[in-house]
Amino acid sequence: MxxxxxxxxxxxxxxxSNRMGREEAPASVTLPAWSKRPQDKVLEGASQDELVxxxxxxxxxxxxxxxxxxxxxxxxxLQEAVSELGGGPIVCTRDERFSSFGxxxxxxxxxxxxxxxxxxxxxxxDNFKIAEKANIGIxxxxxxxxxxxxxxxFRQEGIGRSVSLLPENxxxxxxxxxxxxxxxxxxxxxxxxxxxxxxxxxxxxISGPSNSADIELRLxxxxxxxxxxxxxxxxxx
Amino acid sequence: MGIKISNDSFFxxxxxxxxxxxxRQAVSSAQDRLEGRKSAITEEMGDWEDxxxxxxxxxxxxxxxxxxxxxxxAENVAKQGGHVHFAETPxxxxxxxxxxxxxxxxxxxxxxxxxxSEEIGMNEALEKAGCEVIESDLGEWILQLDDxxxxxxIVVPALHKNxxxxxxxxxxxxxxxxxxxxxxxxxxxxxxxxxxxxQADIGITGCNFAVAESGAISLVTNExxxxxxxxxxxTTIAVMGMERxxxxxxxxxxxxxxxxxxAVGQKLTSYITGLTPSPGGEGDGPEDFHVVxxxxxxxxxxxxxxxxxxxxxxxxxxxxxCPVYRHVGGHSYGSIYPGPIGAVLTPLLEGYDDHKELPYAxxxxxxxxxxxxxxxxxxxxxxxxxxxxxxxxxxGTFTEKVMMQGFGYGTSHPSFFKMGGKQVxxxxxxxxxxxxxGGIGPGPIKLWTEIRNLPNSKGDTFRKWFKKRKGGxxxxxxxxxxxx
Ligand code: SF4
Numbered sequence: 001m002x003x004x005x006x007x008x009x010x011x012x013x014x015x016x017s018n019r020m021g022r023e024e025a026p027a028s029v030t031l032p033a034w035s036k037r038p039q040d041k042v043l044e045g046a047s048q049d050e051l052v053x054x055x056x057x058x059x060x061x062x063x064x065x066x067x068x069x070x071x072x073x074x075x076x077x078l079q080e081a082v083s084e085l086g087g088g089p090i091v092c093t094r095d096e097r098f099s100s101f102g103x104x105x106x107x108x109x110x111x112x113x114x115x116x117x118x119x120x121x122x123x124x125x126d127n128f129k130i131a132e133k134a135n136i137g138i139x140x141x142x143x144x145x146x147x148x149x150x151x152x153x154f155r156q157e158g159i160g161r162s163v164s165l166l167p168e169n170x171x172x173x174x175x176x177x178x179x180x181x182x183x184x185x186x187x188x189x190x191x192x193x194x195x196x197x198x199x200x201x202x203x204x205x206i207s208g209p210s211n212s213a214d215i216e217l218r219l220x221x222x223x224x225x226x227x228x229x230x231x232x233x234x235x236x237x
Numbered sequence: 238m239g240i241k242i243s244n245d246s247f248f249x250x251x252x253x254x255x256x257x258x259x260x261r262q263a264v265s266s267a268q269d270r271l272e273g274r275k276s277a278i279t280e281e282m283g284d285w286e287d288x289x290x291x292x293x294x295x296x297x298x299x300x301x302x303x304x305x306x307x308x309x310x311a312e313n314v315a316k317q318g319g320h321v322h323f324a325e326t327p328x329x330x331x332x333x334x335x336x337x338x339x340x341x342x343x344x345x346x347x348x349x350x351x352x353x354s355e356e357i358g359m360n361e362a363l364e365k366a367g368c369e370v371i372e373s374d375l376g377e378w379i380l381q382l383d384d385x386x387x388x389x390x391i392v393v394p395a396l397h398k399n400x401x402x403x404x405x406x407x408x409x410x411x412x413x414x415x416x417x418x419x420x421x422x423x424x425x426x427x428x429x430x431x432x433x434x435x436q437a438d439i440g441i442t443g444c445n446f447a448v449a450e451s452g453a454i455s456l457v458t459n460e461x462x463x464x465x466x467x468x469x470x471x472t473t474i475a476v477m478g479m480e481r482x483x484x485x486x487x488x489x490x491x492x493x494x495x496x497x498x499x500a501v502g503q504k505l506t507s508y509i510t511g512l513t514p515s516p517g518g519e520g521d522g523p524e525d526f527h528v529v530x531x532x533x534x535x536x537x538x539x540x541x542x543x544x545x546x547x548x549x550x551x552x553x554x555x556x557x558x559c560p561v562y563r564h565v566g567g568h569s570y571g572s573i574y575p576g577p578i579g580a581v582l583t584p585l586l587e588g589y590d591d592h593k594e595l596p597y598a599x600x601x602x603x604x605x606x607x608x609x610x611x612x613x614x615x616x617x618x619x620x621x622x623x624x625x626x627x628x629x630x631x632x633g634t635f636t637e638k639v640m641m642q643g644f645g646y647g648t649s650h651p652s653f654f655k656m657g658g659k660q661v662x663x664x665x666x667x668x669x670x671x672x673x674x675g676g677i678g679p680g681p682i683k684l685w686t687e688i689r690n691l692p693n694s695k696g697d698t699f700r701k702w703f704k705k706r707k708g709g710x711x712x713x714x715x716x717x718x719x720x721x
Contacts, residue, residue: 003315003316003318004314004315004316004317004318004319004320004321004514004526005315005320005321006311006312006314006315006320006321006322006323007320007321007322007323007333008322008323008324008325008329009308009311009321009323011323011325012307012323012324012325012530012532013304013307013308013323015325015532015536016303016304016307016479016536016539017304019536019537019539019540020301020303020304020539020540021540024304025302025304025305025308026302026304026305028305029302029305029306029484031298031484031485032294032298034291034294034295035290035291035294036287036288036290036291036294037291038282038284038287038288038291039288039291039490039491039494041284058504062507119520120520121518121519121520122520123520124471124520124521127520127521128435128469128521132431132435145505147504148504148505149504150505150509155515155519155522160519160520160521161464161467161468161521161522162468162521165461165464165465165468166468182490183490183493183494183505183509184487184490186490187485187486187487187489187490188486188487190451190486190511191450191485191486191487194450194451199317199451199452199453199513200513201512201513201514201515201516201519201522202467202510202511202512202513202515202522203510203511203512204464204508204509204510204511205505205508205509205510205511206507206508207503207504207505207506207507207508208507209507210459210460210461210507210508211459211460211507212375212376212423212459212460213393213459213501214374214375214376214379214393214394214395214460215375215376215379215395215400215403215419215422215423216263216399216400216419217266217267217270217271217393217396218400218419220419220420220423222423222424222427223375223423223426223427223459223460223461223462224373224427224430224431224460224461224462224464224465225460225461225464225465225507225508226461
């Protein structure tokens with residue numbers, strides 16, 4: 001990895017320190033114990049099933065359909081979601097979970113038909129062309145926030161950013177075990193991963209389709225990102 | 238563009254604003270809807286005040302240790318292969334950014350929404366260097382196509398335009414032939430901008446919050462253009478105001494929660510994106526990652542009685558409840574930062590010379606302070622400004638000093654406030670009429686009376702009027718359960 005650069009820092013920070021009545025920045029700072037932690041109380045103690053209910057209710061408000069499925073039925077539901085969104089071409093991430101959730105054959109079949117492409121790390125230009133032409137992008141959710149109807153995707157090898165962004169439609173497969181109450185728990189997971197030396201270059205929190213209210217404050221669903229989104233929650237415990 | 242958006246005097250701007258019926262209508266209905274959504278979603282939490290206190294604590298702690306956290310952030314970005322530049326002035330920032338563009342031989346630059354890039358006039362600098370700069374946020378793109386009309390709201394920049402005007406702009410500038418339906422207009426923008434994105438050499442974004450511990454920047458967005466800007470081009474540059482930083486992801490959680498709820502009444506916006514430099518070869522995303530940290534007058538605020546203004550997370554909640562903004566519109570403030578926070582911040586960043594009227598563009602009704610998710614005492618800071626203007630710069634009149642004491646007393650003694658509020662119009666009338674019947678002539682106090690008198694058609698004081706309005710707005714939005 002190329003090392004980065006920092007410029008203009010010393011003078012800049014010295015000015016700040018001086019404004020704050022000191023010569024230089026403190027050598028270390030400990031985070032205070034905050035007097036209130038309302039974030040921990042949200043959906044505290046909720047079961048996975050209750051979290052699924054909250055997810056479904058909120059997803060509706062953000063124009064996102066949610067389907068729940070057993071692991072046996074997942075392929076069927078995925079196929080239905082795909083045809084609901086108008087079928088291929090499909091682009092999906094290169095993710096082991098597709099086969100561990102029994103979707104390996106489906107993927108192979110669709111790939112053979114030429115209607116599915118699995119993401120490659122390789123050429124940017126090819127990747128963009130394929131993802132742009134795809135009608136549907138499919139990924140798994142790494143962490144799922146019940147409160148806000150949010151899937152969280154960590155960039156990893158084979159998990160391109162474009163898959164959930166460039167196609168007109170997006171399907172997220174949500175293993176039920178990934179559900180947590182809210183962003184608070186995701187933030188903890190990110191910090192823990194980071195302590196273990198894994199900081200993905202991109203973490204996306206996605207809550208439904210892209211939208212804008214920039215024209216007369218009227219909601220338009222679907223602007224630069226996907227226009228339609230379906231979540232499939234699958235039993236995995 | 239710079240912070241200042243007009244060479245007209247404050248008077249002329251206000252005059253234009255209040256004569257623009259469409260704009261006033263648009264602003265008041267937007268305020269009602271935005272405020273209604275925010276109230277609904279914050280009331281639902283049940284413990285909004287706890288959230289506000291926590292957010293205030295986080296912001297204060299971060300500002301008190303800003304030198305430490307900025308250093309930690311920069312080191313962590315560089316460790317992962319990214320580049321950080323600290324710029325005291327707009328010139329320094331623009332020089333760095335245009336140098337990156339030159340090195341990359343960049344022709345086309347796609348931009349996501351960034352107030353601080355407006356503040357430093359970055360587009361103009363890049364254009365001078367021979368680059369084409371394209372705004373990709375829908376509202377900003379509309380303004381850019383319309384011959385760089387300035388923004389009038391920090392979250393909804395084209396709030397002052399209606400869909401027919403927008404259709405006309407698209408038609409004249411881009412040959413658009415379809416209807417003025419927002420869906421159609423947005424679809425057209427999607428198609429046009431997608432093509433531009435595919436050819437972009439550099440993506441430039443703002444930064445809602447940097448995360449010191451992770452060397453990450455975060456972007457809080459709905460449209461997806463900021464994701465495009467950090468996925469397709471090989472190089473990205475994030476420009477951030479130096480105060481936009483949190484210690485770790487856990488504090489990011491809290492402030493993002495507050496920002497989304499306060500700005501648009503959403504639990505989370507469609508996209509919250511956390512980015513760190515990538516090792517390269519990932520198949521998409523930037524191979525080159527730059528962050529430019531900008532002071533531009535902010536450090537002068539540190540260590541002063543105005544320091545709390547730097548707690549701002551740019552949610553616009555104060556703007557959405559301000560009765561003065563409602564009547565004069567965003568352009569009247571003459572600054573890219575309008576409303577109460579603009580009235581506080583603009584004179585701090587740019588000095589009083591061009592902006593001494595702004596602290597008077599307030600009824601001191603304190604609605605802004607109550608609305609602020611990070612508890613900035615906005616109306617008290619406006620009083621401090623007025624004191625400074627009157628006392629230090631000797632720009633004020635005797636009457637103004639008397640008035641100031643009245644306001645000070647009223648706001649520090651809540652039970653007295655209502656009465657003070659009622660007395661104001663009376664006093665104001667005397668002042669405005671003056672002894673020769675012609676008023677006291679131009680000057681802050683006259684302005685203040687002019688603005689104050691606007692909503693007085695029913696003889697209401699601002700405070701009474703605002704209370705009524707607030708109740709009405711909420712009821713009016715009960716059926717609007719849809720989130721965005
Ligand atoms: S001052 Fe407070 S309410 Fe106004 S924009 Fe800033 S954070 Fe939001």
